[in-house]
Amino acid sequence: MRNRRESMAIGASSGSTTLISSETTITGDITFTGQLDIEGTVIGSVQGASGDAVLRVVSGGRVAGEIKVPHATVNGKVEGDVHSSERLVLSEQAVIDGDVYYNLIEMAVGCKVNGGL
Numbered sequence: 001m002r003n004r005r006e007s008m009a010i011g012a013s014s015g016s017t018t019l020i021s022s023e024t025t026i027t028g029d030i031t032f033t034g035q036l037d038i039e040g041t042v043i044g045s046v047q048g049a050s051g052d053a054v055l056r057v058v059s060g061g062r063v064a065g066e067i068k069v070p071h072a073t074v075n076g077k078v079e080g081d082v083h084s085s086e087r088l089v090l091s092e093q094a095v096i097d098g099d100v101y102y103n104l105i106e107m108a109v110g111c112k113v114n115g116g117l
Contacts, residue, residue, distance in 0.1 A: 022060055029065070038063060038076070045080075059093050066098075074111075081115070 017035040020026060024040035031047045035054040038046075038061040046055060048069035055069045061076035068083040075091035081098040082088065088102040092110040099115040107113075 020061075051086075057094075059091075 017037060018032060020036070020038045020040045020042060022039040025043065026041070027043045029044040029047070030036070030042060031049050033048070033050045033053055035056070036046070037056045037058060039058050041062045041064070043064045045065040046063055046067045046069065048055065048071075051070055053069050053071065055067065055072040057063055057072070057074045057076040057078060059075045062079070063077070064079045066080045066083070067078060070084065070086040072082065072084045072087075073089040073091065074082070074094040074096065076093070077095045077097075079097045081101070082096060083101045084105075085103055087104045087106070088100065089106045090096070090108060090111040090113070092108045094108075094111040096113045096115060100113055100117050102117075105117075
């Protein structure tokens with residue numbers, strides 16, 4: 001039960017939430033604070049500007065570029081390296097084509113990492 005509460009705390013961060021909706025494609029690098037939810041496509045790197053930044057790549061979401069954030073939950077597709085300085089959660093539908101660097105990782109059955117851990 002403790003892990004469940006910690007997982008829910010990852011979704012809560014100070015600051016605002018930015019949503020990239022499912023029919024949206026952004027080309028370029030993104031630096032954000034607060035929480036960033038990606039349902040669409042980002043072609044470029046994604047970087048958290050603060051220590052409490054939270055990235056969520058939901059099912060159907062896609063990032064083609066490097067990710068550098070403290071906290072991340074991935075249930076979509078990432079084509080590039082993922083750097084998580086605090087906690088990384090890979091859900092059932094997560095597909096990572098690149099290397100993964102983490103401090104703490106949680107991997108669900110069914111996720112795929114095509115690269116090094």
